[in-house]
Amino acid sequence: MKNYLGNPFFYFDFGYYISNKIKGDKMKKFLIICALALAITGCNKKANLEEGVKISQAKTDVDAVEYFGEEKKLDLAYNIYSLKGLDTEKLEMKLFSIKDGEVFDVAGGPVNATKPSALIGLGFNENSYTLFRVDGEEVKDASSFRADYSIDKDVFKKTYWLDQGDIKxxxxxxxxxxxxxxxxxxxxxxxxxxxxxxxxxxxxxLKILAFELILDKKEK
Structure with missing residues (x-):
């Protein structure tokens, strides 16, 4: 079975087999075949990067190694976003932690993204985080910062990422x-x-870690 998985025609054949088990007209069967083939073969990392789509849920350790190498693998959490529609020249970021009602700033500053359509990434290792820009299949301007006390594995017990479509x-x-x-x-x-x-x-x-984008709307 493993040898067939790289062949897209295998999924069409498989979809055809499944559709024959389902009662209905020919159009319904055709749509089932197309949906199965597209779902499995159409969602690759390269396409997602080019279209500026959030890809964290499909990411694997292999992806992280491709970007950063074995020594810098982002092993706790990471994601990539498109900044399309935002004024990247005025964009800033802030990473902060919260414990017992107190807010502690971990890091902050301008986001290094020169094009409005830039893709930026955020990744976490234990006690450190990395902010980077993705250009095609290459990572550029990657900067890693170490935090002595504010980041640990505990705060990744449950993680939430904003969906790409909700960036306003x-x-x-x-x-x-x-x-x-x-x-x-x-x-x-x-x-x-x-x-x-x-x-x-x-x-x-409860311990919380959060990453915030700040868009300075004031006239310069």
Missing amino acids: DKEFLILFVGMSKDDKDIDIKSITKEYLRKMSEEDKD
């Missing part, structure tokens, strides 16, 4: 939230730093 042109945008407990449920689309702070205030044992 607004002043503050939280792309990532990691928590030390997996019993929390948040809507990252409408989350704010204050909401996260209050959440940690109510649960003294």
Whole structure:
């Protein structure tokens, strides 16, 4: 079976076999065959990068090694976003942690992305994070920063990533939230730093890590 998986015609044949087991007209069978083939063969990393689509859920350790090599593999969490529609010249970022109602800034500064259509990536290892720009299949301007106390494996017990389609042109945008407990449920689309702070205030044992994009809308 393994030798057939790289052949797209195998999936058409398989879809045809499945469709014959389903009662219905010919058009329904044809659509089933196409859907199966497209779902398996049409979702590759290269296509996702070119179209600026969020690809974290499809990522593997192999992808991370391709980008950064064995020594710099991003093993806790990582994601890639398109900045299309944002004014990248004014774009800044902030990485912060929250514990017991207190907010600690880990890092902050301008995002190194010169083109409005740039793809940026954010990745985490234990005690460090990497911010990078993706150009085609190459990683450029990758910068790694070490945090002595603010990042640890606990805050990746449950992670939330903003969907690509929910990136809006607004002043503050939280792309990532990691928590030390997996019993929390948040809507990252409408989350704010204050909401996260209050959440940690109510649960003294909860640790939170978040990454925020800041778009300076003030006239220069």
